[in-house]
Amino acid sequence: MRPLWYRNAVIYQVDPSLFRDADGDGWGDLRGITERLDYVRSLGATCIWLMPIYTSPFKDGGYDVSDHLAIDPRFGDFADMVGLLEKAEELGIHVLVELVVQHTSDQHPWFQQARRDRNSPYRDYYVWADEPHETEVKPIFPTVEDSVWTWDEVAQQYYRHCFYRHEPDLNHANPKVREEMYRIMAFWLRLGVSGFRVDAAPYMIERAKAADPREDGHWLLDDMREFVAMRRPEAVLLGEVDVEPEVYSQYFGEGDRMTLLLDFWVNNHLFLALARSEAEPLTRALEEQPQPPEHAQYALWLRNHDELDLERLTEDEREEVMQAFAPEENMRAYHRGIRRRLAPMLGGDERRIAMVHSILFSLPGTPILRYGEEIGMGEDLSRPERLAVRTPMQWSDGPNAGYSQGDPQRFPAPVIDDGPFSYREVNAYAHTLRDDSLLKRTSEMVRxxxxxxxxxxxxxxxxxxxxxxxLALRYDNGSSVLMLANLSDHEVEVTVEEDDLHDLVDILDDVEYPRPKGRPLVVQLRGYGYRWMRRKEELFG
Structure with a gap:
């Protein structure tokens, strides 16, 4: 495997509980994913990111882990995981797993022992206080939790939780906690994963700083990267880091900390550009954020498994995006974001959805596609909070959307069975029958x-x-590529004011266009159209 495989990769995000149920018990599982890896590869993806597969009460989609070294029986066992890794390797697909060590479930044995005995070695695995006090961390879900402190009757103290009260914070100021984290990382690396998506990284740094203020606690990332590199040099750390862009450099280091950073800054400004049908917010965001070090880069996405968090926008900009894509209160979450999938936000217009996908795959960095986005799946707003966008994959128009042959009452979430985004209207099989489907267009873009x-x-x-x-982006590396996307719904004629870009031919487009001519180059784009172009003489370079 190439050490820099992530530099030119496409990641497909999979929710194991909702992707496919192979054994008929109602829950998606590892065997179900393995059986659909050919689909992932046919899409063109070169990596899958598995959401949590660990033992968990599943009060928070598996992010409330009760055993980091065990696979939840609902997903299968280690033989199933090895089978998935072997099939992925055969297909040239890397596998990333979640590293959820900022907190645990309150059912984790560490917490259960910690709360029972103040003298337990596990007591200091968590953050305790006799009285609640102000901290620099605030509740992540302000409409659900009004404090980061909760009283525990057994412990007779308050414990801290940035997330839900059933997810107590681990204390990374304690070296034993860091040792436990490395045991977890070593275990999964030895099993053969290609790296980790590091959940809630800034909150881990905050606790590390409490132990050693050196480099504001970012020394922890140095240690993590060194630990990974010593065991699997090509493995990556994909950081969930929703901070101001000027702080990104602390997470990248000199390319020796996080390999990839989830780019919330560009993500937010992409949606502001879509709301305005103007490219300026996105081009400004790209120009304002720092360049990553040589061996690191950004990771980009349209929608993920959480709310569309718009905290990187100003209050006015945030409301502008909300009015465009979440005009009803039920479509919003936590006073900061949107709890909808991409396709409904764009009115189900496949032309517009495809154009937005073309932007994702033209941005600098590693693109991430969440399962179901390639077919334009919708959301279920009757489900609370972020669960609205967590529904079973829609494989076909058959029973239960082809997700499971089990009892729907046992599903982790109901299939979407009514409205324009029901599985009868939107499913992968139907998309394979159409030459102009979103699935086929997305696959063309990926490839x-x-x-x-x-x-x-x-x-x-x-x-x-x-x-x-x-939106016009050009790439240069001995040869040049020009990538255009029309964010408006009407046809435009655009002059490309780049003196050295001429004699271009299309290598990907939404429809067949007349060849662009002139100096400067004049290009036609239909409403929500896109074109990727190269110089004719470089076409087979």
Whole structure:
């Protein structure tokens, strides 16, 4: 495996409980994922990111872990995990798993022993106080939890929790906690995973700083990266780091800390650009954020398993996006985000959804596609909080959307069975029957994206054009690629004000266009159209 495989990769995010149930017990499982890896590979993805598979009460989608070294029986066993890893390796697919060590479930044996005995060695695995006090961390879910402190009758103290009260914070100021984290990482690396998505990284840093203020606690990332590199040099750390862009450098280091950072800054400004049908917010965000070090980069996505968190926007900008894509209160979450899938936000318009996908795959960094986005799945707003976007994969129009042959009463979430986004209307099988389907268009984008060496290893900057509705990015790496997307619903003619870009031909587009002509180059784009172009002489370079 190439050490820098992530530089030119496409990640497919899978929720194991909701992807496919192979044994008929109602829960998605590892065997179900393994049986659908050919689908993932046919899409073009080169890596899957598995959401939590560990033993858990599942009060928070598995992020409330009660045993980091065990697979929850609902997903299968270690033989099933090995089978998945072996099939993935055969297909050239990397596998990332979650590293959820900022907190545990309150059912974790560590916490149960800690709360029973103040003298237990596990007591200091968590953060305790005799009285609640102000901290620099605030509740992550302010409409659900009004404090980061909860009284525990057994412990006779308050324990801290940035997330839900059933997820007490681990104390990374305690070296024994860090040792436990490394045991967990070593175990999964030995099993063969290609790295970790590091959950809630800034809150781990906050506790590390309490033990040693050196580098504001970011020394922990140095240690984590060194630990991984010594055991599996090509493995990556994908950090969930929702902070201001000027702080990104502390998480990247010199390319020796986080390998990839989830780019909330660009994600937020992409949706602001979509709300305005203007490229400026996105091009500004790309120009304002720091360049990553040589061996690190950003990871980009459209929607993930959480709310669309818009905290990187100003209050006015946030409301502008809300009005465009979540006009009803039931569509919003935590006073900061949107709890909808991409397709319903865009009115189910496949032209517009495909255009937005073309932007994802044209941005500098590693794109992440959440399961179901490739077919335009919807959400279930009757489910609370972030669960609205966590529904079973819609494979076909058969019983239970082809997700399971089990009893629907036992499913972790009901299938979407009514409305324009029901499984009878939106499913993977139906998309395979149409040459112009969103699935096929997305697959074309993924494959073309992976074939362009300019994106994986070249430099990117916004190209100069004379139309505010058009996002224009150019990549250079010995050759040049120009990528255009029309954010408006009407046809435009755009002049490309780049003196050296001429004699271009399409390598990917939404429809067949006349070849662009002139100096400067004049290009046609239909409403929500997209075009990727190369110089004719470089077409087979």
């Amino acid at each position: 073309m994206r992976l074939s362009l060496r300019e994106i994986g290893f070249g430099t990117c900057r916004p190209a100069r054009v004379d139309c505010k509705h058009v």
